[in-house]
Amino acid sequence: MVLITDGIFNEGSNPLYSDAKLHSPLYTIAQGDTTRKKDIFFQNILHNKIAYLGDKFPVQVDISAYNCSGSVTKITLEAINSNETRKLNEESITINDNTFFTSKTFLIDATQSGVARYRVRLSPVSGEFNNINNYKEFFVEILDARQKVLLLANAPHPDLGALKSIITENKNYEVDIAYMNDFNGNIGKYNLVILHNLPSENSDITGILIKMKQSGVPAIFIVGMQTSLPRFNQSQEVISIAGNSRNNEEIQAEFNPGFNQFTTSEYLKNKLKIFPPLQTPFGEYKVQGTSSVYLFQNIKKIKTNYPLIAFGEQNGVKTAVITGEGIWKWRLFDFLQNQNYDLVSELINKTILLTTIKTDKRKFRTSTSKNVYKDNEKVLFDAQLYNDNYEMINDPDVKLVIKDDAGKEYRYTFSKTQNYYTLNADLFAQGAYSYVSSVVSNGKELVAAGKFHVESLQLEQFDLTARHSLLKSLAEKYNGTMMYPSHLGVLRDSLLNNVNIKPVLYESKSTKPIINLKWLFFLLMGLLTLEWFLRRFYGNY
Structure with missing residues (x-):
């Protein structure tokens, strides 16, 4: 070789x-x-692929230089979008050796959700052989994971402080506390509303619920001694309670082994049974429709089929109901037992997470396999189309238009695979791209859009020796x-x-069925015919 x-x-x-x-x-x-040429370049750039909106994330830049001793360069960090290039940081670097290496770390504010494009540049030094490797771009996906939660209550209650403490342990949650009689805010700006002891005899929340439904805001009802049960039954379709809120009952929690919408640690399952009892209105509890029960009520050491925590969904918006007040006691008990609040936090946070997850009801969806590609990676798409029964189909053709920063368009048609669509758009040059896919289904045009970025490797430019x-x-x-x-x-x-290198002889054998030898067939037929003729001629027949 x-x-x-x-x-x-x-x-x-x-x-x-x-x-x-x-x-x-x-x-x-x-x-x-x-020969080592005079050159400065980026050896490596280390950064998170994902950051969260509002956070600061680090970027480590490794810089090398050869034969540049005594020179000074500037490293500049820039943020790039379609409209402008914004300088984020700049530092001077003095090169004090002909074989030089240093690392610089920058903290970047994640100020806007989406795929953020950044560039680091080194100013060239006099006599530098190669300037192409003096800049490098990188991409970070900024996720907006922040959730705004409203704790809307009938009256002050220790549960409110406990719930706020639990929820705000996650820095991506913001919590507001308000009371129904004083609330006049915009309910649509919240990702979740927790209704504590609402509706009550004094507070009708019909108007609030209408606005929540219009905005698609999920709700968690916490039923307590101030809850109006008739109004509560009219406000949601998860649980119905036939009883009187003037009479209360103490209940403890019992895990439902048939619940599978999220996992629960074995430690929490075992400890739930000894948590202090909650207060709940006395009555008969029934689960409505297809609602699922997470925890059952345990009354006086007897497991019942009454729900303590249950979940329901209507038109893609989830609702949860907790049929008891006194969560603050659970939190205190958790700390006394374990010197932390981990168990109650797990229970409440998973309840909130399941309630706030929105079901994607779009009938047409298109996505790329990733948001950021290298310029030697093929850009892959898939698309799904659903009929009115939400069955996946792929009868009509799906078109795709990709547009680059300069406005140039690339047009494609998806391939049909089983009951969905796929597309290999091949390689793209460095830059930001947007795409729009479209399909006509039942006489209606459905459209899906998105973005992806391509980063240049430039691997051949970083080491020329x-x-x-x-x-x-x-x-x-x-x-x-x-x-x-x-x-x-x-x-x-x-x-x-080289005596060890000798010709290689290959021997192969092949066999053919005799029936394929047509000449032999005709030879035999000829001999048989000749025999027949001779016998006939000499009178042997």
Whole structure:
């Protein structure tokens, strides 16, 4: 085997440390220049692929320089969008050695959700051989995971403080506390409303519920001694209670082993049974429709089929009901038992998470396999189309238009695979791209849109110094020799005179059914015909 290369590798591990399992000697032909040119470049950039809106995230930039001792360069960090390039940071770097390395760390504010594009640049120094590797771009996906929660109560209650403390342990949650008689805010700006002891005899929440339904805001009802049960039954379709809120009952929690919408730790399952009792109105509790029960009520050590926590869904919006007040006692008990609030936090946070997850009811969806691609990766799409019964179909054609920063359009048609759609759009150059897919179903045009980014590797520009020592070591490892292009004649003679290199003879055998030999068939037929003729002629028949 003959390998002609400069010995520079820019992806994967050092080839010297891998076992190629060659069955012949390896001869390397050394190309390129081993002289270190005057150059500064980015050795590496380390950053999170995902950050959260409102957070700060670090970026580590590794910088190398050769033969630049005494020079000064500036490193600049910039944020790039379609409208502007904004400088985020800038520092001067003094290069004090001809073989120089340093690392710089920057903190970036995640100020806008989506895929953020950043660039780091090094100002060139006098006499620098290669300026192409003086800049590098990277991408970070900024997720807006913040949730605004409203604790709307009939009156002050220790549960409110306990719930706020539990919820705000997660920095992505913001909690407001308000009382029904004083509330006049915009209910649509919240991702979740927790209704404590509402509706009550004094507070009708019909108007609030109408606005929540219009905005698609989910709700968690906490039923207590101030809850008006008739109004409560009219306000949701998860649980119905036939009883009187003037009479209360103490209940404890019993885990429902048939519940599978989220997982619960075994420790919490066991500890739930000894948590302090909650107060709930006395009455008969029934689960409505297809609602699912997470916890049952345990009354006086007897497990019942009355729900303590249950979930329902209507038109893609979820509702949860907790049929008891006194969660603050659970939180105190958790701390006394475990010196932390982890168990109650797990229970409440998973209840909130399940309630706030929205079911995607779109009939047409398109997505890319990832949001950021390298310029040597193919951009892949998939699409799903649903009929009125939400069955996946792929009868009509789906069109896709991709547009780059300059406004150039690329048009495609999806392939149909089983009951969905796929598309391999191949490679794209570095830049930001938007896409719009469309399909006509039942006479209506459905549209889905999105964005993706492509980052340039530029791997060949970061190391331009040939590694002939690596080629020499590789050749020796596999019983060969390293040579220069001027010695190709020597290589030819060496290969021709190598006694270990011999011609390879291959023997193959093939068989054919005799029925395929047509000439033999006609020969036999001819002989039989001749025999018949001769017998006939000489009177043997």
